Amino acid sequence: MSTWETVIGLEIHAQLNTESKIFCGCATRFGDEPNANTCPVCLGLPGALPVLNRRAVELGARAAIALGLRINPTSIFARKNYFYPDLPKGYQISQYDQPFSADGELEIMTAERDEAGHPLEWRPRTIRITRLHLEEDAGKNVHEGLPNVDRYSYIDLNRAGVPLAEIVTEPDFRSSWEAYDYVNHVRRSLQWVGASEADMEKGNLRCEANVSVRRVGDQKFGTKVELKNLNSVRFMQRAIEFEVARHIRTLESGGSLRQETRLWDDKALETRVMRSKEEAHDYRYFPEPDLAPLIVSSDFIETVRKEMPELPEARRKRFMEQYALSFADASQFVSDRSLADYYESAAESSGNARAAANWIRSEVLRELESRSMTADQSPVTAVELASLIRLIEDGKISGKQGKDVLVEMFKTGKSAQAIVEEQGLVQVSDTGEIDALIDEVISSNPDQVAGYRAGKEALIGFFVGQVIKASKGKANPKVVNERLRMKLQS
Numbered sequence: 001m002s003t004w005e006t007v008i009g010l011e012i013h014a015q016l017n018t019e020s021k022i023f024c025g026c027a028t029r030f031g032d033e034p035n036a037n038t039c040p041v042c043l044g045l046p047g048a049l050p051v052l053n054r055r056a057v058e059l060g061a062r063a064a065i066a067l068g069l070r071i072n073p074t075s076i077f078a079r080k081n082y083f084y085p086d087l088p089k090g091y092q093i094s095q096y097d098q099p100f101s102a103d104g105e106l107e108i109m110t111a112e113r114d115e116a117g118h119p120l121e122w123r124p125r126t127i128r129i130t131r132l133h134l135e136e137d138a139g140k141n142v143h144e145g146l147p148n149v150d151r152y153s154y155i156d157l158n159r160a161g162v163p164l165a166e167i168v169t170e171p172d173f174r175s176s177w178e179a180y181d182y183v184n185h186v187r188r189s190l191q192w193v194g195a196s197e198a199d200m201e202k203g204n205l206r207c208e209a210n211v212s213v214r215r216v217g218d219q220k221f222g223t224k225v226e227l228k229n230l231n232s233v234r235f236m237q238r239a240i241e242f243e244v245a246r247h248i249r250t251l252e253s254g255g256s257l258r259q260e261t262r263l264w265d266d267k268a269l270e271t272r273v274m275r276s277k278e279e280a281h282d283y284r285y286f287p288e289p290d291l292a293p294l295i296v297s298s299d300f301i302e303t304v305r306k307e308m309p310e311l312p313e314a315r316r317k318r319f320m321e322q323y324a325l326s327f328a329d330a331s332q333f334v335s336d337r338s339l340a341d342y343y344e345s346a347a348e349s350s351g352n353a354r355a356a357a358n359w360i361r362s363e364v365l366r367e368l369e370s371r372s373m374t375a376d377q378s379p380v381t382a383v384e385l386a387s388l389i390r391l392i393e394d395g396k397i398s399g400k401q402g403k404d405v406l407v408e409m410f411k412t413g414k415s416a417q418a419i420v421e422e423q424g425l426v427q428v429s430d431t432g433e434i435d436a437l438i439d440e441v442i443s444s445n446p447d448q449v450a451g452y453r454a455g456k457e458a459l460i461g462f463f464v465g466q467v468i469k470a471s472k473g474k475a476n477p478k479v480v481n482e483r484l485r486m487k488l489q490s
């Protein structure tokens, strides 16, 4: 295997998150009655003229900026001609030799995975993005769930004219996991800046992979295969693995590969041929005569940039510097914008960034996951979490009590202070009370006392545990620790 190098390039189609279609006023809503959202423009009726949706351009610009692309001052829409029943005009309005944006360099974090799918070592990797252009989606043929489908095909044109950003990379990926991490990075970035919902299950993010292999050291690319029908990032990764193994097996046994398009079958867990290169389309692109060139001013780009939130990678780096978070913690918090906001707010209002990270990573996320909620839906706000952290910091309640209080906060929506008062949860820091407990523990564990005094200092943990247990979790561990050491030495 090690004598072969994998070469992968990716194309992503992301639906831009507009209310209306790219060249008409029809709604882009998902799940409406078939053909409810259509008009003469998106039905391709004679004489109807397209008008560009400004919002689609703004969201395309957000996507381009988030992915590190340069936005071209002038771009040209072009007709991509092909015949298919779900394409009523007989062509798709896309962009060709003068795309909306180009020449991106995107740094992603990537890691190979072990057998169980756990990441090994995370490392940065720069991926060149060739272009991001704007285009319209086609409609959908329906072959199931309607009368006489054995004799008829049905067409739903609700999707026809929905705005897409097509994002194409150079063949820069060297493993299926790099491709996997890139697609997840792009999804997260597009969601983060509000450019796209980027939900593969709803079909508003789709990807295709060009895969080939070559001998290590070869400059020339091997014969490539185009993979389609990749309905999840995981399927894409598996399909690439399957193809790489097939290519190597074929070449090592002296066979040759054909340039073709293959589909992933997620039941059989294999790819199969869709069409060979000989059947590939000649799209006869030419400039769209019904649309003026798209001219984007630097003021426009600046306005879009100002409206955008801080990007996830920048925020991850800032979290690591400002709050001394590990890479793993910071990455987890920026995996979702509402979680990043939640963390930052808890860190700021508790004044303890470390404690806020620990509480969120363990307790808060577990509570949220069990309710299938995101951080912005949390019944316990970041500010309320911060007041719980302060109660523990100030020694009012113990960390162990704090965990129970948090569970109660999630259940009842009450504040930490209210629960502490209701349940009479007060941490005991009074040395008189604690000393009495310590004396009991010392007198009932003579062997451990002798052991400690003979030099087994690790036994201190045992004594602390016993005293806290005797106090029903109320004793302040710091005070217990101090008093115990003193008493055990005497």
Ligand SMILES: [Zn+2]
Binding pocket: 021, 024, 025, 026, 037, 038, 039, 040, 041, 042, 043, 161
């Ligand atoms: Zn329409």
